[in-house]
Amino acid sequence: MHNNLPSRSAHGERPSSVPGPRYGSPPRFYCPGDLSQGATRDLPEAAAHHAARVLRMRVGDAVVVFNGEGGEADAEIGFIGKDCVAVRVGVWRGRESESPIRVALAQGLSARERMDFTLQKAVELGVAEIFPIETRRSVMRLADERATRRVEHWQSLVVAACEQCGRNRVPPVHPVSSLPDFLGSHPQRPEQQRYVLTLDAHARLRELPAPRDVLLLAGPEGGFASDEIQIARSCGFTPVRLGPRVLRTETAALAALAAIHALWGDL
Secondary structure (H helix, E strand, C coil), X not given: CCCCCCCCCCECECXXXXXXXXXCCCCEEECCCCCCCCCEEECCHHHHHHHHHHCCCCCCCEEEEECCECCEEEEEEEEECCCCEEEEEEEEECCCCXXXXXXXXXXXXXXXXXXXXXXXXXXXXXXXXXXXXXXXXXXXXXXXXXXXXHHHHHHHHHHHHHHHHCCCECCCECCCEEXXXXXXXXXXXXXXXXXXXXXXXXXXXXXXXXXXXXXXEECCCCCCCHHHHHHHHHCXXXXXXXXXXXXXXXXXXXXXXXXXXXXXXXX
16 A cells, blocks of 8 residues: 555656546446545555556546445545556545345356356346356356356456446355255345246236345256256245246346336336
């Protein structure tokens, strides 16, 4: 961390001859930790690279920072070095953009690009937490270090989605687990409604009571096996269908999230 920041003319600032970005609104960066007014904080590596190398920001440029725990702060770039970007934290604002309905997504593992897309857009649609689930028909199989690396990748993707969409609370991505292990370790809370997506269901979302807390279970490319649906039902999940058409795994989860927030949330 840089407590004694150089002036705008000091070594480390981008040369004034290099045009810097002019934004309609300041870029947002995730910066975990204390964001008290007057503090100086180093941006995380990925955010620093994006600010300096992609956006080509300069010392003095305005940004917004958030630590993932709610609220955000105005800030400005105070230092740009070879491998570091530091910001000076300004006024804190308790702005929130979370939906009044809390939705957790338990998503069956799908192929890499589809899983990335699903989680990124789920964050934009307000999902509160994410459980990657290995099912019988999952195309992607993960174990040990590979699973850990994928979860780290997904968490980074979630952070970037929060930066883009204006959310100040970062949804956690939990470790990969099998469907039976997940169901066995997550008993239903009294206030929680549970939905599992399946084409064979009769119920539609708009026919169900308005919830405030939802756990949504979505399958991989091949959907759930019949016995997996039965196990989910025994754990309190209501089978739900999203119309008569067969949806891809990424379409199904996102369509359900959009419908839930349109029916009972803030869309």
